[in-house]
Amino acid sequence: MTQSSEQAFLKSYNPKEYDTPIYSVDIAIFTLDQGRLKVLLVERGEHPFKGFWALPGGFVDLKKDPDIHTTARRKLVSKTGVDAPLLEQVSTIGNAHRDPRHWSITTLYMALIPYAPTAEFIEAVNEARWFPIEEIEQLQLAFDHSELLELARERLKNKTAYTVLPIHVLKRPFSLTQLQKAFELLMDTALEKKSFRRRLLNADVLKEVGEGIPEGGKGRPAALYEPADGSESHLFVRVFGD
Amino acid sequence: MTQSSEQAFLKSYNPKEYDTPIYSVDIAIFTLDQGRLKVLLVERGEHPFKGFWALPGGFVDLKKDPDIHTTARRKLVSKTGVDAPLLEQVSTIGNAHRDPRHWSITTLYMALIPYAPTAEFIEAVNEARWFPIEEIEQLQLAFDHSELLELARERLKNKTAYTVLPIHVLKRPFSLTQLQKAFELLMDTALEKKSFRRRLLNADVLKEVGEGIPEGGKGRPAALYEPADGSESHLFVRVFGD
DNA sequence: TGACAATAGTGGCGATTAGCCAATAATAAA
DNA sequence: TTTATTATTGGCTAATCGCCACTATTGTCA
Numbered sequence: 001m002t003q004s005s006e007q008a009f010l011k012s013y014n015p016k017e018y019d020t021p022i023y024s025v026d027i028a029i030f031t032l033d034q035g036r037l038k039v040l041l042v043e044r045g046e047h048p049f050k051g052f053w054a055l056p057g058g059f060v061d062l063k064k065d066p067d068i069h070t071t072a073r074r075k076l077v078s079k080t081g082v083d084a085p086l087l088e089q090v091s092t093i094g095n096a097h098r099d100p101r102h103w104s105i106t107t108l109y110m111a112l113i114p115y116a117p118t119a120e121f122i123e124a125v126n127e128a129r130w131f132p133i134e135e136i137e138q139l140q141l142a143f144d145h146s147e148l149l150e151l152a153r154e155r156l157k158n159k160t161a162y163t164v165l166p167i168h169v170l171k172r173p174f175s176l177t178q179l180q181k182a183f184e185l186l187m188d189t190a191l192e193k194k195s196f197r198r199r200l201l202n203a204d205v206l207k208e209v210g211e212g213i214p215e216g217g218k219g220r221p222a223a224l225y226e227p228a229d230g231s232e233s234h235l236f237v238r239v240f241g242d
Numbered sequence: 243m244t245q246s247s248e249q250a251f252l253k254s255y256n257p258k259e260y261d262t263p264i265y266s267v268d269i270a271i272f273t274l275d276q277g278r279l280k281v282l283l284v285e286r287g288e289h290p291f292k293g294f295w296a297l298p299g300g301f302v303d304l305k306k307d308p309d310i311h312t313t314a315r316r317k318l319v320s321k322t323g324v325d326a327p328l329l330e331q332v333s334t335i336g337n338a339h340r341d342p343r344h345w346s347i348t349t350l351y352m353a354l355i356p357y358a359p360t361a362e363f364i365e366a367v368n369e370a371r372w373f374p375i376e377e378i379e380q381l382q383l384a385f386d387h388s389e390l391l392e393l394a395r396e397r398l399k400n401k402t403a404y405t406v407l408p409i410h411v412l413k414r415p416f417s418l419t420q421l422q423k424a425f426e427l428l429m430d431t432a433l434e435k436k437s438f439r440r441r442l443l444n445a446d447v448l449k450e451v452g453e454g455i456p457e458g459g460k461g462r463p464a465a466l467y468e469p470a471d472g473s474e475s476h477l478f479v480r481v482f483g484d
Numbered sequence: 485t486g487a488c489a490a491t492a493g494t495g496g497c498g499a500t501t502a503g504c505c506a507a508t509a510a511t512a513a514a
Numbered sequence: 515t516t517t518a519t520t521a522t523t524g525g526c527t528a529a530t531c532g533c534c535a536c537t538a539t540t541g542t543c544a
Contacts, residue, residue: 019304020262020263020264020265020301020302021262021265021302021304022262023262023263023265023336023347059262060262060263060336060345060347062261062263062338062345065338066337066338066339067335067336067337067338068334068335068336068337068347089333089334091331092310092331092334092349093309093310094265094302094309094310094349095308095309095310096304096307096308096309097308103302103304105265105302105310105349107334107336107347162404175521176521176522177520177521192502192503192504193521193522194502194503194504194505194522194523194524195501195502195503195504197522197523198501198502213511213512213520217519217520218511218512218513218518218519218520219510219511219512219518219519219520219521220509220510220511220519220520220521220522221510221511221520221521222520222521222522223521223522417492418492418493419491419492434531434532434533435492435493436493436494436495436531436532436533436534437530437531437532437533439493439494440530440531455491455540455541459490459491460489460490460491460540460541460542461489461490461491461492461539461540461541462490462491462492462493462538462539462540463491463492463539463540464491464492464493465492465493
């Protein structure tokens with residue numbers, strides 16, 4: 001390849017000559033509140049599906065976004081006011097019929113955030129609301145967002161089984177009991193107390209930061225923990241066998 | 243939302259009015275040959291990166307492809323002549339700089355196929371070649387395909403640890419020793435013979451179909467296996483602890 | 485025909501881990 | 515002081531892992 005022929009080619013290239021699909025990014029944002037797993041939905045103000053509830057999302061801003069991860073983060077921050085949580089890609093869905101406008105592709109992300117710092121923010125964004133996940137099953141969402149949510153939910157379950165994801169939906173510090181509850185809600189399974197504690201304490205992903213009674217609780221004070229340094233990411237911790 | 247306003251909206255929508263990224267699909271196709279893990283590359287005949295080796299891939303055909311999975315499969319079949327293998331999505335990468343033409347997005351797939359049925363086909367497609375994966379590290383691939391390949395390789399390693407993926411790169415039937423070799427190559431780790439056999443035989447994913455000496459081998463004949471019915475997909479089988 | 489080389493498959497065992505359930509500990513409220 | 519409530523630890527059985535050596539079955543070659 002010569003430098004010059006490459007240059008000449010680039011000058012002659014015009015992306016609008018080709019028939020390309022619509023591309024967007026959607027996010028399933030999960031949190032825990034009052035012992036329930038909740039998902040953030042927004043009400044669509046525009047066609048198509050005007051008035052329907054949908055996952056937050058939108059198009060890439062080619063001027064401002066250096067990459068699609070930034071697009072996802074931008075959407076997340078604009079809806080929740082929170083950055084720096086767990087945000088990861090789940091899957092990309094693209095087909096001819098999911099959007100009535102055109103052949104359409106979306107990359108689905110999921111995010112986990114603690115409830116507290118966002119609640120007031122959400123109240124201010126009047127078209128956004130937290131829904132308990134079971135309630136959403138009754139709703140008809142825009143586009144194929146019900147299926148997208150199902151995909152994100154599955155990924156959440158699976159990944160929870162061998163990583164320490166649930167620390168991201170808790171306010172810090174947290175007790176082991178709170179953490180176990182979080183695991184159980186995200187995985188939708190009951191866990192053995194002793195096995196759970198053994199695993200997590202041996203895995204060296206938590207650091208004890210004191211003792212206290214978690215908010216609104218009674219009974220004996222619990223040891224409180226935070227993620228150990230450098231354990232923010234997806235550390236491998238299998239929480240129950242097979 | 244009224245039926246009529248939705249209709250009116252759709253008529254007025256023209257996808258070419260918006261600035262959208264380029265979208266493509268790429269595939270990392272893995273196989274096993276002569277005890278080596280190999281990847282299929284094609285030589286680019288067009289700009290940009292004309293003359294460079296690249297992962298097979300291309301654009302969605304909005305007329306023919308009902309969805310992006312079909313796009314990936316179409317590319318796979320046209321390069322290898324094989325359908326029906328393991329083909330799954332790895333990740334989607336999109337940013338402003340990966341393609342000199344424009345803001346560009348690609349969805350990366352990976353495929354696993356047995357070597358035999360494809361060898362002759364590949365010979366016929368003169369611009370395609372199997373490369374041992376270590377050799378590719380020396381090569382400069384088109385676009386960001388070196389990074390894409392690295393992503394696929396990582397996914398392959400991780401998934402192999404808790405599924406039965408490697409059965410897809412073997413000709414059938416196969417022996418347990420062959421299967422263990424496949425696991426070891428895909429995971430890039432040595433495994434304990436006894437533990438490996440215990441796991442796989444107890445997991446009920448294999449069906450014994452006879453006995454024989456695998457091609458070109460010596461020594462005692464081995465029991466030969468095929469995947470048990472319904473185990474084609476990603477059965478969970480952890481092959482080694484933590 | 486009888487070693488020997490090569491590969492497949494099994495036995496056995498100490499150490500670790502999972503799963504289970506009950507006992508003990510610390511606090512607030514009555 | 516008692517009781518309710520939640521946290522934490524102890525202890526036991528059964529299953530599993532990792533390790534390594536031993537036995538089994540074939541082809542080959544003197």
